[in-house]
Amino acid sequence: xxxxxxxxxxxxxxxxxxxxxxxxxxxxxxxxxxxxxxxxxxxxxxxxxxxxxxxxxxxxxxxxxxxxxxxxxxxxxxxxxxxxxxxxxxxxxxxxxxxxxxxxxxxxxxxxxxxxxxxxxxxxxxxxxxxxxxxxxxxxxxxxxxxxxxxxxxxxxxxxxxxxxxxxxxxxxxxxxxxxxxxxxxxxxxxxxxxxxxxxxxxxxxxxxxxxxxxxxxxxxxxxxx
Numbered sequence: 001x002x003x004x005x006x007x008x009x010x011x012x013x014x015x016x017x018x019x020x021x022x023x024x025x026x027x028x029x030x031x032x033x034x035x036x037x038x039x040x041x042x043x044x045x046x047x048x049x050x051x052x053x054x055x056x057x058x059x060x061x062x063x064x065x066x067x068x069x070x071x072x073x074x075x076x077x078x079x080x081x082x083x084x085x086x087x088x089x090x091x092x093x094x095x096x097x098x099x100x101x102x103x104x105x106x107x108x109x110x111x112x113x114x115x116x117x118x119x120x121x122x123x124x125x126x127x128x129x130x131x132x133x134x135x136x137x138x139x140x141x142x143x144x145x146x147x148x149x150x151x152x153x154x155x156x157x158x159x160x161x162x163x164x165x166x167x168x169x170x171x172x173x174x175x176x177x178x179x180x181x182x183x184x185x186x187x188x189x190x191x192x193x194x195x196x197x198x199x200x201x202x203x204x205x206x207x208x209x210x211x212x213x214x215x216x217x218x219x220x221x222x223x224x225x226x
Contacts, residue, residue, distance in 0.1 A: 012085055013137070022083065024048050026088045028091070030146060033157060045061070059167075060167065086124045087125045087127065090129040145174065148169075174194075179194065
Protein backbone atom coordinates (compact mmCIF):
# COMPACT_ATOMS: atom_id res chain seq x y z
CA UNK A 1 0.00 0.00 0.00
CA UNK A 2 1.42 3.38 -0.98
CA UNK A 3 2.47 5.80 1.73
CA UNK A 4 2.84 9.53 1.32
CA UNK A 5 6.37 10.79 1.88
CA UNK A 6 7.21 13.95 3.73
CA UNK A 7 9.20 16.53 1.80
CA UNK A 8 12.60 17.65 3.01
CA UNK A 9 12.59 20.43 5.57
CA UNK A 10 13.65 23.89 4.33
CA UNK A 11 17.34 24.54 4.77
CA UNK A 12 16.59 27.38 7.24
CA UNK A 13 15.24 24.81 9.70
CA UNK A 14 18.17 22.41 9.64
CA UNK A 15 21.27 24.62 9.46
CA UNK A 16 23.51 23.62 12.41
CA UNK A 17 25.86 25.64 14.63
CA UNK A 18 23.99 28.95 14.46
CA UNK A 19 22.82 31.06 17.41
CA UNK A 20 19.14 31.02 18.28
CA UNK A 21 16.96 33.37 16.22
CA UNK A 22 19.39 33.55 13.31
CA UNK A 23 16.73 32.22 10.91
CA UNK A 24 13.37 33.56 12.00
CA UNK A 25 9.71 33.34 11.01
CA UNK A 26 7.36 36.16 11.99
CA UNK A 27 3.63 36.75 11.93
CA UNK A 28 0.94 38.83 13.61
CA UNK A 29 -1.91 37.28 15.56
CA UNK A 30 -5.38 38.25 16.73
CA UNK A 31 -5.99 41.73 18.14
CA UNK A 32 -6.76 42.04 21.84
CA UNK A 33 -8.69 44.95 23.28
CA UNK A 34 -6.97 46.64 26.21
CA UNK A 35 -8.09 49.47 28.42
CA UNK A 36 -6.58 52.89 27.86
CA UNK A 37 -8.00 55.62 30.03
CA UNK A 38 -11.77 55.43 29.76
CA UNK A 39 -11.72 53.76 26.36
CA UNK A 40 -10.40 50.64 24.72
CA UNK A 41 -7.81 50.19 22.00
CA UNK A 42 -6.56 47.21 19.99
CA UNK A 43 -3.15 45.68 20.48
CA UNK A 44 -1.63 43.03 18.22
CA UNK A 45 0.72 40.23 19.11
CA UNK A 46 3.84 39.63 17.00
CA UNK A 47 5.32 36.15 17.10
CA UNK A 48 8.96 35.57 16.20
CA UNK A 49 10.08 31.95 16.10
CA UNK A 50 13.53 30.47 15.68
CA UNK A 51 13.07 28.07 12.78
CA UNK A 52 15.54 25.33 13.88
CA UNK A 53 14.80 25.31 17.64
CA UNK A 54 11.13 26.44 17.63
CA UNK A 55 11.96 28.99 20.34
CA UNK A 56 9.42 31.81 20.57
CA UNK A 57 9.65 35.54 21.22
CA UNK A 58 6.43 37.54 21.63
CA UNK A 59 6.24 41.29 21.10
CA UNK A 60 3.38 43.80 21.06
CA UNK A 61 2.45 45.91 18.03
CA UNK A 62 0.41 48.97 18.91
CA UNK A 63 -1.08 49.32 15.43
CA UNK A 64 -1.02 47.72 11.98
CA UNK A 65 1.28 50.36 10.56
CA UNK A 66 4.76 50.15 9.10
CA UNK A 67 6.41 52.03 11.95
CA UNK A 68 4.82 49.71 14.50
CA UNK A 69 6.09 46.65 12.64
CA UNK A 70 9.61 48.11 12.55
CA UNK A 71 9.50 48.99 16.25
CA UNK A 72 8.45 45.45 17.15
CA UNK A 73 11.30 44.05 15.08
CA UNK A 74 13.88 46.35 16.68
CA UNK A 75 12.68 45.40 20.17
CA UNK A 76 13.02 41.76 19.20
CA UNK A 77 16.58 42.19 17.88
CA UNK A 78 17.59 44.16 20.98
CA UNK A 79 16.52 41.17 23.08
CA UNK A 80 17.62 38.29 20.86
CA UNK A 81 20.35 39.59 18.56
CA UNK A 82 20.70 40.20 14.84
CA UNK A 83 18.58 38.25 12.37
CA UNK A 84 20.21 36.72 9.31
CA UNK A 85 17.11 35.46 7.47
CA UNK A 86 13.55 36.60 8.17
CA UNK A 87 10.53 34.86 6.62
CA UNK A 88 6.99 36.21 6.77
CA UNK A 89 3.65 36.16 5.03
CA UNK A 90 3.11 38.50 2.12
CA UNK A 91 1.36 41.10 4.29
CA UNK A 92 1.37 44.74 3.24
CA UNK A 93 2.69 45.87 6.60
CA UNK A 94 5.68 43.50 6.29
CA UNK A 95 6.48 44.58 2.71
CA UNK A 96 6.39 48.28 3.59
CA UNK A 97 8.48 47.71 6.70
CA UNK A 98 11.21 45.96 4.69
CA UNK A 99 11.25 48.70 2.04
CA UNK A 100 11.37 51.49 4.62
CA UNK A 101 14.22 49.80 6.46
CA UNK A 102 16.25 49.49 3.27
CA UNK A 103 15.62 53.12 2.33
CA UNK A 104 16.52 54.33 5.81
CA UNK A 105 19.78 52.41 5.81
CA UNK A 106 20.73 53.60 2.32
CA UNK A 107 20.36 57.22 3.44
CA UNK A 108 22.78 56.83 6.33
CA UNK A 109 26.33 57.97 5.63
CA UNK A 110 27.99 56.60 8.72
CA UNK A 111 29.24 53.11 7.92
CA UNK A 112 29.31 52.10 11.57
CA UNK A 113 25.62 52.93 11.95
CA UNK A 114 24.78 50.86 8.88
CA UNK A 115 26.78 47.97 10.30
CA UNK A 116 24.89 48.21 13.61
CA UNK A 117 21.49 48.26 11.92
CA UNK A 118 21.93 45.45 9.42
CA UNK A 119 25.20 43.62 10.10
CA UNK A 120 25.97 40.89 7.58
CA UNK A 121 22.79 41.81 5.70
CA UNK A 122 19.23 40.88 6.59
CA UNK A 123 17.53 38.68 4.01
CA UNK A 124 13.74 39.05 4.14
CA UNK A 125 11.73 36.41 2.29
CA UNK A 126 7.98 36.68 1.68
CA UNK A 127 5.82 33.62 1.22
CA UNK A 128 3.46 33.53 -1.79
CA UNK A 129 0.25 35.56 -1.21
CA UNK A 130 -1.98 32.48 -1.54
CA UNK A 131 0.44 30.09 0.16
CA UNK A 132 -0.56 30.28 3.82
CA UNK A 133 0.63 26.68 4.27
CA UNK A 134 4.21 27.93 3.83
CA UNK A 135 3.88 29.50 7.27
CA UNK A 136 2.76 26.36 9.04
CA UNK A 137 5.71 26.57 11.45
CA UNK A 138 4.50 29.77 13.08
CA UNK A 139 0.78 29.22 12.48
CA UNK A 140 0.91 26.19 14.79
CA UNK A 141 2.69 28.23 17.46
CA UNK A 142 0.16 31.05 17.13
CA UNK A 143 -2.63 28.56 17.86
CA UNK A 144 -0.79 27.56 21.04
CA UNK A 145 -0.38 31.20 22.07
CA UNK A 146 -4.09 31.82 21.52
CA UNK A 147 -4.91 28.80 23.67
CA UNK A 148 -2.75 30.13 26.51
CA UNK A 149 -4.27 33.61 26.22
CA UNK A 150 -7.79 32.21 26.13
CA UNK A 151 -7.28 30.14 29.28
CA UNK A 152 -5.64 33.07 31.08
CA UNK A 153 -7.79 36.00 30.05
CA UNK A 154 -11.21 34.43 29.61
CA UNK A 155 -13.51 37.47 29.49
CA UNK A 156 -11.18 39.90 31.25
CA UNK A 157 -10.04 43.19 29.76
CA UNK A 158 -6.45 44.11 30.59
CA UNK A 159 -4.44 47.28 30.47
CA UNK A 160 -1.23 47.52 28.43
CA UNK A 161 1.04 46.48 31.29
CA UNK A 162 -1.00 43.39 32.11
CA UNK A 163 -1.21 42.41 28.44
CA UNK A 164 2.59 42.58 28.17
CA UNK A 165 2.87 40.36 31.24
CA UNK A 166 0.46 37.78 29.84
CA UNK A 167 2.39 37.63 26.55
CA UNK A 168 5.68 37.03 28.36
CA UNK A 169 4.06 34.29 30.43
CA UNK A 170 2.79 32.65 27.25
CA UNK A 171 6.29 32.94 25.79
CA UNK A 172 7.77 31.19 28.84
CA UNK A 173 5.22 28.37 28.61
CA UNK A 174 5.88 27.72 24.91
CA UNK A 175 9.65 27.80 25.39
CA UNK A 176 9.31 25.16 28.12
CA UNK A 177 7.52 22.70 25.82
CA UNK A 178 9.64 19.68 24.79
CA UNK A 179 10.78 19.50 21.20
CA UNK A 180 12.08 15.94 21.58
CA UNK A 181 10.30 12.85 22.86
CA UNK A 182 9.50 13.10 26.56
CA UNK A 183 9.96 9.88 28.51
CA UNK A 184 8.02 8.75 31.58
CA UNK A 185 11.12 6.99 32.90
CA UNK A 186 12.87 9.15 35.51
CA UNK A 187 16.21 7.58 34.58
CA UNK A 188 16.04 8.80 30.99
CA UNK A 189 17.55 12.06 29.84
CA UNK A 190 15.47 15.20 30.15
CA UNK A 191 13.55 16.17 27.02
CA UNK A 192 15.08 19.05 25.08
CA UNK A 193 13.17 22.36 25.14
CA UNK A 194 13.83 25.77 23.54
CA UNK A 195 14.83 27.05 26.98
CA UNK A 196 17.84 24.72 26.87
CA UNK A 197 19.02 26.79 23.90
CA UNK A 198 17.98 30.21 25.22
CA UNK A 199 18.73 29.93 28.95
CA UNK A 200 20.99 26.87 29.13
CA UNK A 201 18.71 25.53 31.86
CA UNK A 202 15.11 24.46 32.33
CA UNK A 203 14.25 25.82 35.76
CA UNK A 204 10.46 26.13 35.60
CA UNK A 205 8.55 29.12 36.89
CA UNK A 206 6.77 28.52 40.17
CA UNK A 207 3.02 28.05 39.75
CA UNK A 208 0.77 30.91 40.86
CA UNK A 209 -1.26 30.73 44.06
CA UNK A 210 -4.99 30.29 44.46
CA UNK A 211 -6.69 33.66 44.09
CA UNK A 212 -10.20 34.95 44.67
CA UNK A 213 -12.29 37.16 42.40
CA UNK A 214 -11.64 40.10 44.73
CA UNK A 215 -7.95 39.81 43.83
CA UNK A 216 -8.68 41.29 40.40
CA UNK A 217 -9.04 44.78 41.79
CA UNK A 218 -7.04 47.48 43.54
CA UNK A 219 -3.51 46.62 44.66
CA UNK A 220 -3.86 42.93 43.93
CA UNK A 221 -4.55 43.47 40.25
CA UNK A 222 -1.25 41.77 39.33
CA UNK A 223 -2.96 38.49 40.20
CA UNK A 224 -5.35 38.99 37.28
CA UNK A 225 -2.77 37.70 34.81
CA UNK A 226 -1.63 34.70 36.85
